[in-house]
Amino acid sequence: xxxxxxxxxxxxxxxxxxxxxxxxxxxxxxxxxxxxxxxxxxxxxxxxxxxxxxxxxxxxxxxxxxxxxxxxxxxxxxxxxxxxxxxxxxxxxxxxxxxxxxxxxxxxxxxxxxxxxxx
Amino acid sequence: xxxxxxxxxxxxxxxxxxxxxxxxxxxxxxxxxxxxxxxxxxxxxxxxxxxxxxxxxxxxxxxxxxxxxxxxxxxxxxxxxxxxxxxxxxxxxxxxxxxxxxxxxxxxxxxxxxxxxxxxxxxxxxxxxx
Amino acid sequence: xxxxxxxxxxxxxxxxxxxxxxxxxxxxxxxxxxxxxxxxxxxxxxxxxxxxxxxxxxxxxxxxxxxxxxxxxxxxxxxxxxxxxxxxxxxxxxxxxxx
Numbered sequence: 001x002x003x004x005x006x007x008x009x010x011x012x013x014x015x016x017x018x019x020x021x022x023x024x025x026x027x028x029x030x031x032x033x034x035x036x037x038x039x040x041x042x043x044x045x046x047x048x049x050x051x052x053x054x055x056x057x058x059x060x061x062x063x064x065x066x067x068x069x070x071x072x073x074x075x076x077x078x079x080x081x082x083x084x085x086x087x088x089x090x091x092x093x094x095x096x097x098x099x100x101x102x103x104x105x106x107x108x109x110x111x112x113x114x115x116x117x118x119x
Numbered sequence: 120x121x122x123x124x125x126x127x128x129x130x131x132x133x134x135x136x137x138x139x140x141x142x143x144x145x146x147x148x149x150x151x152x153x154x155x156x157x158x159x160x161x162x163x164x165x166x167x168x169x170x171x172x173x174x175x176x177x178x179x180x181x182x183x184x185x186x187x188x189x190x191x192x193x194x195x196x197x198x199x200x201x202x203x204x205x206x207x208x209x210x211x212x213x214x215x216x217x218x219x220x221x222x223x224x225x226x227x228x229x230x231x232x233x234x235x236x237x238x239x240x241x242x243x244x245x246x247x248x249x
Numbered sequence: 250x251x252x253x254x255x256x257x258x259x260x261x262x263x264x265x266x267x268x269x270x271x272x273x274x275x276x277x278x279x280x281x282x283x284x285x286x287x288x289x290x291x292x293x294x295x296x297x298x299x300x301x302x303x304x305x306x307x308x309x310x311x312x313x314x315x316x317x318x319x320x321x322x323x324x325x326x327x328x329x330x331x332x333x334x335x336x337x338x339x340x341x342x343x344x345x346x347x348x
Contacts, residue, residue, distance in 0.1 A: 025234075031231075128348075143331070243343070
């Protein structure tokens with residue numbers, strides 16, 4: 001059986017290539033039919049905002065790649081409830097269907113996966 | 120035990136040295152390294168154009184010697200490398216750039232190699248940040 | 250499935266330690282290296298947070314980083330060298346480095 005991998009993405013979308021390169025790991029895993037999950041934590045939750053206009057920074061639209069996650073078979077998508085609340089965000093404003101998890105559930109989530117990459 | 124080691128930081132970051140010392144200790148302890156994978160700014164450690172002062176640690180040089188001596192599989196993410204100007208001769212020619220700075224023992228390849236390594240290994244250990 | 254969490258950012262300028270402590274499992278362990286060992290600084294809020302972790306949570310630091318910074322260490326801390334770091338990576342089910 002394939003080993004599962006959880007990508008924890010905790011970088012804001014426009015602070016450099018980190019958020020995109022974390023997403024690329026998840027998409028590549030999905031393309032190889034591997035069990036990959038993705039958790040948005042800390043500033044990573046800003047990636048989910050539906051009101052972004054990356055063109056003003058001459059950046060490509062990250063949300064298009066985020067939308068590709070389920071198409072690549074990456075359907076295990078999670079967000080930290082605390083990270084959202086700290087930043088005054090709500091799950092309803094997310095551009096992606098993500099499961100809301102509290103801190104206790106996050107501990108259990110990390111426990112469940114075989115490998116973790118926190119970017 | 121089988122390790123996959125991934126490096127995300129540039130050669131001047133302390134975590135880059137930490138990764139090398141960890142890899143050396145793993146080999147010295149009789150463990151196997153199934154692959155080294157350089158991603159994000161980690162690709163700079165595979166550049167043959169890094170010049171260090173004589174009395175400074177030459178991490179790209181140490182990595183190269185270590186990978187050659189241990190016959191390790193050293194893979195550099197091609198997308199991350201191109202974005203940061205780390206090119207082998209083939210890529211330099213493809214994109215009509217004047218110089219190549221990635222040579223053996225390093226190999227340019229895709230993120231699939233990271234996933235394959237994590238499947239083959241018992242442990243994935245990542246190094247990055249400061 | 251216990252996790253070895255590895256931190257290397259200074260907790261005084263970065264939120265990784267705080268985030269990590271909130272989602273740390275009771276059987277998980279912390280390995281501090283690089284500037285993250287400044288969390289051991291006596292009298293700091295971070296040191297206090299580490300002292301308050303459940304006893305089942307093991308606390309490690311890379312010896313070279315502790316020595317380089319000349320810190321006064323808490324009793325519950327175990328120092329490891331690279332050989333010890335490798336051993337911890339084997340002992341715990343996975344390694345989560347907060348890059």
